[in-house]
Amino acid sequence: MHTLVFLSTRQVLQCQPAACQALPLLPRELFPLLFKVAFMDKKTVVLRELVHTWPFPLLSFQQLLQECAHCSRALLQERPSTESMQAVILGLTARLHTPETEAGTQPLCRKHALRVLDMTGLLDDGVEQDPGTMSMWDCTAAVARTCIAQQQGGTAEPGLAPVPVEVRVDLRVNRASYAFLREALRSSVGSPLRLCCRDLRAEDLPMRNTVALLQLLDAGCLRRVDLRFNNLGLRGLSVIIPHVARFQHLASLRLHYVHGDSRQPSVDGEDNFRYFLAQMGRFTCLRELSMGSSLLSGRLDQLLSTLQSPLESLELAFCALLPEDLRFLAQSPHAVRLKKLDLSGNDLSGSQLEPFQVLLQAAAATLLHLELTECQLADTQLLATLPVLTRCTSLRYLGLYGNPLSLAGLKELLRDSVVQAELRTVVHPFPVDCYEGLPWPPPASVLLEASINEEKFARVEAELHQLLLASGRAHVLWTTDIYGRLAADYFSL
Numbered sequence: 001m002h003t004l005v006f007l008s009t010r011q012v013l014q015c016q017p018a019a020c021q022a023l024p025l026l027p028r029e030l031f032p033l034l035f036k037v038a039f040m041d042k043k044t045v046v047l048r049e050l051v052h053t054w055p056f057p058l059l060s061f062q063q064l065l066q067e068c069a070h071c072s073r074a075l076l077q078e079r080p081s082t083e084s085m086q087a088v089i090l091g092l093t094a095r096l097h098t099p100e101t102e103a104g105t106q107p108l109c110r111k112h113a114l115r116v117l118d119m120t121g122l123l124d125d126g127v128e129q130d131p132g133t134m135s136m137w138d139c140t141a142a143v144a145r146t147c148i149a150q151q152q153g154g155t156a157e158p159g160l161a162p163v164p165v166e167v168r169v170d171l172r173v174n175r176a177s178y179a180f181l182r183e184a185l186r187s188s189v190g191s192p193l194r195l196c197c198r199d200l201r202a203e204d205l206p207m208r209n210t211v212a213l214l215q216l217l218d219a220g221c222l223r224r225v226d227l228r229f230n231n232l233g234l235r236g237l238s239v240i241i242p243h244v245a246r247f248q249h250l251a252s253l254r255l256h257y258v259h260g261d262s263r264q265p266s267v268d269g270e271d272n273f274r275y276f277l278a279q280m281g282r283f284t285c286l287r288e289l290s291m292g293s294s295l296l297s298g299r300l301d302q303l304l305s306t307l308q309s310p311l312e313s314l315e316l317a318f319c320a321l322l323p324e325d326l327r328f329l330a331q332s333p334h335a336v337r338l339k340k341l342d343l344s345g346n347d348l349s350g351s352q353l354e355p356f357q358v359l360l361q362a363a364a365a366t367l368l369h370l371e372l373t374e375c376q377l378a379d380t381q382l383l384a385t386l387p388v389l390t391r392c393t394s395l396r397y398l399g400l401y402g403n404p405l406s407l408a409g410l411k412e413l414l415r416d417s418v419v420q421a422e423l424r425t426v427v428h429p430f431p432v433d434c435y436e437g438l439p440w441p442p443p444a445s446v447l448l449e450a451s452i453n454e455e456k457f458a459r460v461e462a463e464l465h466q467l468l469l470a471s472g473r474a475h476v477l478w479t480t481d482i483y484g485r486l487a488a489d490y491f492s493l
Helices: 004-012 016-025 028-041 044-052 082-096 136-153 178-188 207-216 233-245 267-280 300-305 323-331 353-363 379-389 407-419 444-449 454-470
Strands: 058-060 116-118 165-173 193-203 224-228 252-255 288-290 313-315 340-342 369-371 397-399 425-427 477-479
Touching (some): 004 028, 016 044, 028 044, 028 082, 082 165, 136 165, 178 207, 207 233, 353 379, 379 407, 407 454, 454 477
Parallel strands (some): 058 116, 165 193, 252 288, 340 369, 369 397, 397 425
16 A cells, blocks of 8 residues: 555656756655655656755665555565666766765755765575666676776866765675676775675685685675685685684674585694684674585584674584584574574484474574474474474574475474464475385485476365464465575574
8 A cells, every 4th residue: 555645756756857856846854755766666867866966864775665654565675676776876976976065955064965875785586587677796786887987987076076975785796797896896995986895795706806805895884794605615714714804893704615624634624723713703793604515513612612702693504513513502602592593404313303402492582593404304303393393482484395294294383383473484395295206214305306296286285275274374384485585684584
């Protein structure tokens, strides 16, 4: 539903030239809604002029594009329109080339000039996009081009200094875009357009390039460092980690696919690991740590003991955890603070099950998000875990994809989870009943690749849906879609 104010605003923007002429006459309080409507409806001429004449110190996408009293549509949950994003950037460029006394709906004193354009928080789902929308890669490139052009092209007329604007963005970089982004970061130093990175995601980037990029980032802005597919090893990580540790406000560190050397111990390997641990101890604000696909067997206690404060999100997918690792975690200060826990790819079917249950009990009061994909949990293990799992009364998301569960096991979970009033999403496996000729116990690879009987699965879905309806939980999503990006980011919890 839209309010009358929203509908009136949309009508005003139908004729863009007239709307632009009217902007100086409109009250400043209308500008936030004007921005949202123009962004939503791709009124690019108006959108550019809104940014050019923005009368407040802050223009924040997270504030302006969220659900509001006038419109329930949350644009941050959608891929941004390329046209709208380009209009915002063009408006920023125009602003930088406008003398301060001419910017805004009326001549502005310095306290009212736009100081910060916050473009963080845009949806980045990692899937193929509509050609009319802009991915995080595209957004990074567009902002970088603006920084370089600003430095090369100059600003306002001689003697009329532009008002400096800080542009806050989430940046993604790979081998192909590294040189371009590095030039943009260098160009923003001392420029009226200052580029500030909140979240950095670097994929398949050589060690030296990663270090060079980290050295150019503002230590006061960076919230997250996410390094993926870099195959660093402990040696490479020991080179990079001191450059990361200088970001004292860093809240999230994600080191995906860091291939450690712990299965081939050596003096150098042990020295590198100890150095890595020492650097991890420098973080004072770290709340999320992801070490997916790192070999941490028997070493989790060393890693977590170095941290200065408890974590709220811990991702240890495919880390070959041992029972003693889970026991340590269950007894550590981290367990009672965890909001998000990912143990995917760790076999929890044998001697790890009991310490996992102890860990779940310790985290029950705070846990919101639990990911257990490919953990070899069959009906027996699930049923044994249900009493402690259902004590996680604040749980919103449960991921069980890739586990050898039957329809009977899923139905038991559905019935018992009725006490979990906050539960909104369960990503479950295709029941083993829907496969033909499965080996037992079935390897995760077989469950992920083997064909299922579509007719049987259709009946399973219908039965689960009926059980949800009968228990008054039609709002709870039970799905096998692991690509739907249903898992929540830590900062959105």
